[in-house]
Amino acid sequence: MEEFTVPIGPQHPALKEPISLRMTFDGEVVKHVDVRLGYNHRGMEKMAEERSYIQNLYLTERICGICSHSHTTCFAQGVEKLMEIEPPKRGLYIRTLVAEIERVHSHLLWLGVAGHEAGFDTFFMYTWRDREIVMDILESISGNRVHYAINTFGGVRRDISETQKQTILDSLSLLKQRTDYYANIGTTEPTFVARIKGVGKLSKELALSLCAVGPTVRASGIKSDVRKDDPYAVYNELPFEVCTADTGDVLGRVVVRVNELFECYKMIEFMLKNLPAGDIAVKAPRRVKENEVVSRYEAPRGENLHYIKSNGTDKPERLKVRAPTLANYPATVEMLKGCFIADIPLIFAAIDPCICCAERMVELVNDKNGEANIVSFSDLKKLASEQYKKCGNKPEPVSIAKQLEKIRRKS
Amino acid sequence: MNEEKIITTIKENLKDKVLEITNPSPRRIFLKVDKNNLCEAISTIKEKLGFTYLITITGLDKTDSFELLYHFADDTNVINIRVAISRENPIVSTVTGVIPGAILYEREIQDMFGIKVENIPDPRPLITPDDWPEGAYPLRKDWKYERPGETIPGGK
Amino acid sequence: MDILKTLLYLFVYPGLLFLLIYSTFCEWFDRKLYARFQNRMGPLHTGQSGILQPIADIIKLLFKEDIVPEKADKSIFSALPVFGLAIVCTAALYLPVWHYSTKVSFNSFPGDLIVVAFLLSLPTLIFFLAGWHSTNFFATIGAVRVLTMLFGYEVPLLLALLSPAILADSWRLSEIAAFYQANPFLLLANILGFCIAVITLQAKLERVPFDIPHAETEIVGGVFTEYSGKKLAFFRLLSDIEMVVGAGLIATVFMAGFPGGLWWGLLNFVIKTMIVIFLLSAMRAACSRIRIDQMVSFSWRYLAPLAVLQIFIIIILKGFLR
Numbered sequence: 001m002e003e004f005t006v007p008i009g010p011q012h013p014a015l016k017e018p019i020s021l022r023m024t025f026d027g028e029v030v031k032h033v034d035v036r037l038g039y040n041h042r043g044m045e046k047m048a049e050e051r052s053y054i055q056n057l058y059l060t061e062r063i064c065g066i067c068s069h070s071h072t073t074c075f076a077q078g079v080e081k082l083m084e085i086e087p088p089k090r091g092l093y094i095r096t097l098v099a100e101i102e103r104v105h106s107h108l109l110w111l112g113v114a115g116h117e118a119g120f121d122t123f124f125m126y127t128w129r130d131r132e133i134v135m136d137i138l139e140s141i142s143g144n145r146v147h148y149a150i151n152t153f154g155g156v157r158r159d160i161s162e163t164q165k166q167t168i169l170d171s172l173s174l175l176k177q178r179t180d181y182y183a184n185i186g187t188t189e190p191t192f193v194a195r196i197k198g199v200g201k202l203s204k205e206l207a208l209s210l211c212a213v214g215p216t217v218r219a220s221g222i223k224s225d226v227r228k229d230d231p232y233a234v235y236n237e238l239p240f241e242v243c244t245a246d247t248g249d250v251l252g253r254v255v256v257r258v259n260e261l262f263e264c265y266k267m268i269e270f271m272l273k274n275l276p277a278g279d280i281a282v283k284a285p286r287r288v289k290e291n292e293v294v295s296r297y298e299a300p301r302g303e304n305l306h307y308i309k310s311n312g313t314d315k316p317e318r319l320k321v322r323a324p325t326l327a328n329y330p331a332t333v334e335m336l337k338g339c340f341i342a343d344i345p346l347i348f349a350a351i352d353p354c355i356c357c358a359e360r361m362v363e364l365v366n367d368k369n370g371e372a373n374i375v376s377f378s379d380l381k382k383l384a385s386e387q388y389k390k391c392g393n394k395p396e397p398v399s400i401a402k403q404l405e406k407i408r409r410k411s
Numbered sequence: 412m413n414e415e416k417i418i419t420t421i422k423e424n425l426k427d428k429v430l431e432i433t434n435p436s437p438r439r440i441f442l443k444v445d446k447n448n449l450c451e452a453i454s455t456i457k458e459k460l461g462f463t464y465l466i467t468i469t470g471l472d473k474t475d476s477f478e479l480l481y482h483f484a485d486d487t488n489v490i491n492i493r494v495a496i497s498r499e500n501p502i503v504s505t506v507t508g509v510i511p512g513a514i515l516y517e518r519e520i521q522d523m524f525g526i527k528v529e530n531i532p533d534p535r536p537l538i539t540p541d542d543w544p545e546g547a548y549p550l551r552k553d554w555k556y557e558r559p560g561e562t563i564p565g566g567k
Numbered sequence: 568m569d570i571l572k573t574l575l576y577l578f579v580y581p582g583l584l585f586l587l588i589y590s591t592f593c594e595w596f597d598r599k600l601y602a603r604f605q606n607r608m609g610p611l612h613t614g615q616s617g618i619l620q621p622i623a624d625i626i627k628l629l630f631k632e633d634i635v636p637e638k639a640d641k642s643i644f645s646a647l648p649v650f651g652l653a654i655v656c657t658a659a660l661y662l663p664v665w666h667y668s669t670k671v672s673f674n675s676f677p678g679d680l681i682v683v684a685f686l687l688s689l690p691t692l693i694f695f696l697a698g699w700h701s702t703n704f705f706a707t708i709g710a711v712r713v714l715t716m717l718f719g720y721e722v723p724l725l726l727a728l729l730s731p732a733i734l735a736d737s738w739r740l741s742e743i744a745a746f747y748q749a750n751p752f753l754l755l756a757n758i759l760g761f762c763i764a765v766i767t768l769q770a771k772l773e774r775v776p777f778d779i780p781h782a783e784t785e786i787v788g789g790v791f792t793e794y795s796g797k798k799l800a801f802f803r804l805l806s807d808i809e810m811v812v813g814a815g816l817i818a819t820v821f822m823a824g825f826p827g828g829l830w831w832g833l834l835n836f837v838i839k840t841m842i843v844i845f846l847l848s849a850m851r852a853a854c855s856r857i858r859i860d861q862m863v864s865f866s867w868r869y870l871a872p873l874a875v876l877q878i879f880i881i882i883i884l885k886g887f888l889r
Contacts, residue, residue, distance in 0.1 A: 122852045320469040
């Protein structure tokens, strides 16, 4: 069989968001991978330069739907440094609490996705059922299920009451029990383990030289975690271990994430039991002196970096966002080489890709003349069928226009 | 290793190639070098100090010139290597020889700022679409995006 | 009278009409079970507890736009679903459900076990041709995987079906069933074969963990990527009927058939096939999809030797019984 190139994406059932992976196959084996980004680009960095700091806080929240809190926290703690204010302890505790609950939600979601990519839909349904519990906790704390909007400059926006504490602790014990069960299934179910063991190997040296981050690099045996290395918020007071695995395959990444779940439960419990009294926020100024700051944050997928440069006004001069997924692409390309077609979705899912995180810059892809034009539906259809013909397939001429005409005539 | 030790090591190794080195906040070091000494600076901090992990490359448009920031991290500290690039001749040499994982960030810088990265192994655009106009670099300050007026199809 | 009976046999029971209704019911049963295993509700709204959902799905598909790829061979591409459906419906006629007697007739003769097994392996070839003629990359990969899998599961399945036939000393389904109705305890000797047959039937039906030829996260729709509308509806019906016929075959050979004439026979048929389908659904819920190479090595390393072992057990048992 000769080699042939196949586009996996921008639309493919294994990819939940658009990215183009152009793969060259030799039979069922992948020979070469080429990544092309930009399908989900929204111009956030450019937009941030034209918005005030408090507006940008809500803009950064929209970078990602799953780790929305991590981007706002990263941004907020950077801006707080620029403003030279220190949030009160209670505010920091609540901020960290939400961050860890978000990590639980993200890891449970990922476990389900991994199951689904391996064709293990039962696992997917079970973990996503329990993710609902986490979402409910987050809703009770912040009022929202996805974009929590709990952060503000100088603290958080909502307090936690005693009854809320108790309900969270109750749901936590249930979650712990269930996670035990998933840890058991994810690492022992024979058909599932057969699919993930030894797949997508990433050696320690390669992980280091390709600058991979998060659970991907921890599964290769490197103890890298911003929460420990560069402690922010209240992480220097919390009891937790950095979870690693030595196998460097997808199974290792499952193990790391499951162990991190248990660490999260430990931290959440500790934070709820030792929540200090006091204010939750201090007042923040509107204008920021000219300065620059590098803010780091360990998101569920790996390290976030926000570089913020201020210029003395109420708008930032530059906001640079580095999401963890972008850092993991070079490693993914290496992992995909030499794998089977059946392993592609698993390996790609194992870095927990969040394409909308990784791409943020230009607003609305515009035309050659620099303007976006409104395309009529018929033009769009013509374009689509031309594109389809180019690929070698042609739709049967069942005209939608004719059907519309029919409907119109009837009415 | 604490910040002072890192600063002295860098000064010892790079000597007069260090244009400026500051430590404005704990665990953050800003080092300024000339763009011709960039690779040397990076291999120094990589080999002598163990900074193997490039977090990202930030581009800055300072209207009269560009600036690139290479953020490096080890297990505690962050070194930000600052390089100034002239606006008339925006060229920088690649660091993929020292840090292979830098490739995507360099391609991003090429797309977004129009700073040409010399000897880059893969110079194709990464983010901008294939039919993106020549010379339009979205993150430059003089690039403005104007949202076209919306007309509702079929409306008045 | 005979002609009327034959027509009834062909078109009403256990022919076309019954098969269509019962297979959609089985799909509902399978879907509902699978959903309940996964802590979901499953079909709910169409009819009582969603029992009409599969029929509604098929009717919906019949009204959908029907697209044929330009490069595909139009006639073969369109004919394959119809052929496949006809083949599995024919296979159903040989199941000893009703209207069979000890004398040889068109639907019951020595060797019909082999005929049913042969007819049940033809849909696999239909799938292969469908994928190959779609000229789509994903469909082609699916087609190759269909054939690779066929070499994996076909031999263990035939060996497993063989052992009860050896014990009953007949190649005729109705005689095998009658033999075990007379000696129900001998069914226990075939337990191993029964397990192998259920696993290989799962592979034949291409369901989790053997849904490799149309693994949606890997190769989109597999062999059905380019199929839509009526043709896809036919393929879905084909899979449903294949499941019923496969379950019926296993019930005939390993569960003593369906004695009791028209009504008791029907009840027997429904209960026994539903037991088999229950096992298939449970297997589907408990496993994740395996890789094609793992599947082939699994069937040759474990299933085929175990099936041979089963035959040895039966031969030794037969020696004792004499």
